[in-house]
Amino acid sequence: DIQMTQSPSSLSASVGDRVTITCQASQDISNYLNWYQQKPGKAPKLLIYDASNLETGVPSRFSGSGSGTDFTFTISSLQPEDIATYYCQQYDNLALTFGGGTKVEIK
Amino acid sequence: EVQLVESGGGLVQPGRSLRLSCTASGFTFGDYAMSWVRQAPGKGLEWVGFIRSKAYGGTTEYAASVKGRFTISRDDSKSIAYLQMNSLKTEDTAVYYCTRDHGEMATILPYWGQGTLVTVSS
Numbered sequence: 001d002i003q004m005t006q007s008p009s010s011l012s013a014s015v016g017d018r019v020t021i022t023c024q025a026s027q028d029i030s031n032y033l034n035w036y037q038q039k040p041g042k043a044p045k046l047l048i049y050d051a052s053n054l055e056t057g058v059p060s061r062f063s064g065s066g067s068g069t070d071f072t073f074t075i076s077s078l079q080p081e082d083i084a085t086y087y088c089q090q091y092d093n094l095a096l097t098f099g100g101g102t103k104v105e106i107k
Numbered sequence: 108e109v110q111l112v113e114s115g116g117g118l119v120q121p122g123r124s125l126r127l128s129c130t131a132s133g134f135t136f137g138d139y140a141m142s143w144v145r146q147a148p149g150k151g152l153e154w155v156g157f158i159r160s161k162a163y164g165g166t167t168e169y170a171a172s173v174k175g176r177f178t179i180s181r182d183d184s185k186s187i188a189y190l191q192m193n194s195l196k197t198e199d200t201a202v203y204y205c206t207r208d209h210g211e212m213a214t215i216l217p218y219w220g221q222g223t224l225v226t227v228s229s
Binding site: 045094 | 142216219222
C-alpha cells in the first residue's frame with residue numbers, strides 16, 4: 001500500500017501569514033493527490049483535487065502543487081476561519097490513503 | 108443538491124455485527140463510486156473501503172485493517188450504500204462517513220455525509 005507522510009503535524013501562525021504543508025508519497029502517484037479541510041465536529045471538505053485544481057467555491061488563497069512523490073499545500077494569507085485540520089489523500093486503482101493530518105492554529 | 112445520510116450507528120459489543128446505511132439523494136446514485144471513511148475519536152481519517160459503480164463491475168476494495176470483516180454493497184434501485192461490519196473490535200470505534208466520489212472510480216471525495224458514530228465496547 002502507498003503510504004502518505006504529511007508534515008508538520010501541527011503549526012501555529014499569525015493571521016495573514018503564508019502557511020505551507022507538505023505530503024510525501026511512498027511511491028510515484030503522478031498527480032493523484034487531494035487536499036481536505038476538516039473543522040471540529042464536521043465532515044471533511046474537499047479543497048484541492050488532482051494536486052493543483054481548486055474545487056468550485058473554494059477561496060483562491062488555497063493552492064496545491066507537486067507531482068510524483070512530493071506535494072505542497074499552501075494558504076497564501078491565513079484567515080481566522082482557516083483554523084482546521086488539513087489532510088492529503090492519494091488514490092490508486094486499489095485504495096485510498098490519507099496523510100496523518102496537520103492541525104493549523106492561530107498564533 | 109447532493110445529500111448523503113448515514114444511519115445505523117450505535118453501541119455494540121466486541122465480536123458482534125452492525126450494518127450501516129448511507130441513503131443518497133440529489134444525483135444518479137448508480138453512476139458513482141461510494142466510499143466509507145472512518146475517524147477514531149481524536150484521530151485522523153482512515154479509508155475503510157469503496158464500491159465501484161456498476162459500469163466498473165460494482166467491485167469492492169478494502170483497507171487491510173477491515174478486509175475479511177467488513178463488506179460494502181449497494182442497492183442502486185434504492186440509492187443506498189451499505190457497510191456490513193462483522194467481528195467488531197474495540198479499535199473499530201469511530202465516526203463512519205459515507206462519501207460519494209467525483210466519478211465512477213474511487214478517486215476524489217467531494218461529497219460527505221454527516222457521519223454516524225459506532226462504539227464497540229463491552
